[in-house]
């Protein structure tokens with residue numbers, strides 16, 4: 001079976017014409033796929049019954065994901081789903097909402113999608129990393145995570161505003177499927193999300209960063225650095241590949257130069273591990289003057305043996321970067337009480 005959510009609009013046109021129908025029939029399918037979210041072909045009455053039957057004969061269907069668990073944070077702003085893609089393929093997708101500053105305005109609704117089941121990068125503080133790698137997700141399985149939440153939001157009169165590739169897995173290790181999903185999700189005859197509303201987060205695979213820079217897309221890049229030197233980084237991200245911290249910083253610089261999009265460095269702050277003033281100074285020295293931004297993320301208190309630093313240490317870390325002229329913000333992880341760190345819900349439920 002081929003899922004129709006796998007096809008780019010141009011491919012849908014080609015398929016329709018190969019089946020003996022006129023080009024415009026493609027839009028009769030694309031519009032409902034991305035605005036009405038039908039469960040099956042029979043939910044699209046606009047297309048002739050004979051064409052629907054042809055799709056089925058040729059092995060095309062509308063794939064669906066089955067929600068098996070849903071947890072919502074106490075403040076209602078974070079929703080985490082466990083979706084079953086097929087037998088034993090459980091993935092996590094998260095919705096994070098930020099209320100609008102305008103009275104009666106719609107909230108900012110960011111979907112955090114997974115690109116792999118498990119992850120080979122083995123970050124020691126990450127539940128997904130401890131699972132190991134199981135498999136890559138297909139583009140349509142990435143798209144379907146967005147569609148699932150888009151449908152939920154539509155029922156509330158809201159819509160998806162942002163998308164981050166920060167769920168389970170390393171997106172650049174599943175490059176082709178990730179790019180296909182991005183092209184479908186940003187295509188004006190597909191899901192139609194603005195490229196600038198998308199961020200891809202990587203552990204720092206420099207070959208993938210350079211490839212992404214050449215795509216001529218206006219998407220944001222976040223690099224999970226977590227340490228300013230190779231010795232410490234190897235302890236925290238043991239299997240993230242051969243690239244040194246210096247090479248990763250340079251790849252970030254090239255990305256910025258090519259795309260004009262500012263690069264964010266993610267820094268998970270862990271008590272007694274990478275939160276000392278000396279390490280903050282080393283990080284400041286490394287990033288000074290390159291126009292990037294650091295997101296300091298005091299780690300989720302439930303992340304294994306790692307502990308969140310106290311507030312004073314977090315502020316001191318931030319102050320050192322700030323005084324050195326490095327843009328930074330402290331991001332408090334949302335939904336800590338609902339296992340919102342990546343891979344945590346799946347580990348809690350599936351094991």
Ligand code: SF4
Pocket residue numbers: 119120121122123126127128129130167168169170203342
């Ligand atoms: S933090 Fe990201 S890259 Fe590291 S193991 Fe977890 S999912 Fe993989």
